[in-house]
Amino acid sequence: MTAEKYTKLIIKKIACDQKKKKDIQRQLLADIEERGQNGETLADIMQQMGTVQEIADGFNEMIPEQEKRRCRMQRRCRVAVILLAVIIAAVALLYWYLPKFRNGNDSGDFNQKQIEETLYDTITLLEQRDYEKLQDMATAQMQDVLCAEVLDNAMDAVGPDWGARTAVGNIYTEEVTQMNERYMICQVSVSYENISVIYTITYDSHMKLAGLYLK
Amino acid sequence: MYDKYEKQMKKGVLEMLVLKMLVDMPKYGYQIIQELKEKSGGVFSLRDGTLYPVLYRLEDESLVVSEWSDGDGRQVPRKYYRITPEGKEALLQIQRVWKRIAGGVGQIMEGITVDG
Numbered sequence: 001m002t003a004e005k006y007t008k009l010i011i012k013k014i015a016c017d018q019k020k021k022k023d024i025q026r027q028l029l030a031d032i033e034e035r036g037q038n039g040e041t042l043a044d045i046m047q048q049m050g051t052v053q054e055i056a057d058g059f060n061e062m063i064p065e066q067e068k069r070r071c072r073m074q075r076r077c078r079v080a081v082i083l084l085a086v087i088i089a090a091v092a093l094l095y096w097y098l099p100k101f102r103n104g105n106d107s108g109d110f111n112q113k114q115i116e117e118t119l120y121d122t123i124t125l126l127e128q129r130d131y132e133k134l135q136d137m138a139t140a141q142m143q144d145v146l147c148a149e150v151l152d153n154a155m156d157a158v159g160p161d162w163g164a165r166t167a168v169g170n171i172y173t174e175e176v177t178q179m180n181e182r183y184m185i186c187q188v189s190v191s192y193e194n195i196s197v198i199y200t201i202t203y204d205s206h207m208k209l210a211g212l213y214l215k
Numbered sequence: 216m217y218d219k220y221e222k223q224m225k226k227g228v229l230e231m232l233v234l235k236m237l238v239d240m241p242k243y244g245y246q247i248i249q250e251l252k253e254k255s256g257g258v259f260s261l262r263d264g265t266l267y268p269v270l271y272r273l274e275d276e277s278l279v280v281s282e283w284s285d286g287d288g289r290q291v292p293r294k295y296y297r298i299t300p301e302g303k304e305a306l307l308q309i310q311r312v313w314k315r316i317a318g319g320v321g322q323i324m325e326g327i328t329v330d331g
Contacts, residue, residue: 024267024271027244049263054262055263058262058264059267
């Protein structure tokens, strides 16, 4: 225990305004220092002065009820302000963390024509199983998982023999923002001779492949 | 068992004694504690938690004013308390009350004898 901590604990328990608390602490510290200069140890001084609670009680007994009430009110207000600030920060953090969606056509960051072209390129590369080129157009995170084995398994799981592409449906896009990152999620249904496949493909703001889902 | 009576009685005269301590010259808290102890023969051995609230209350009532001294060399800055003219007037009034009470108490208590 230091003199600073001892006096801090005392003023924490006194129901008065901050200005008076600081003054009380300064006075107590001056006293302690003076006693110290007279050769007393901090332990002796604290024993003579009394426990934290005893000293605080002494002050609190003398403080008018009106001042105590005002102090309690100020303390409650401070707690309420801190609590409010924490709640606002938590809500802001949650908002920042949660994904926020909006129609892809309303996106200002993504070019619709570029999206369509990149989407067709991606589907074509998948159909051709040209995984090297797919990896080149993927994000670093996707490159780690986008290996030939994984893709082969995924495509074979959808259907063993798709046949040639016969038709491409409408492209639906949705922009998603999460943790200050923007992504474009594209969904398109493609018909093949033997199967219909729904592609859900995600691109980041640099139009790098960031997600792939086949159904 | 009788501590509370001693505390109560001391509490009742504390403000008067503190004002009295300041009549001659301004003093700081620790100095008041030391002088009270010395002059009362150890009867008034105050703790900081007892004296300072009294000083703050006297200040709130404008009976004393305080001022921090500048620290000079090794000497720590001290908060000096000085009695005001209102404080001196209050002290005279409190002393009169004290004398009246002490006299009254004395008259009653003189008639009481304690056996053995």
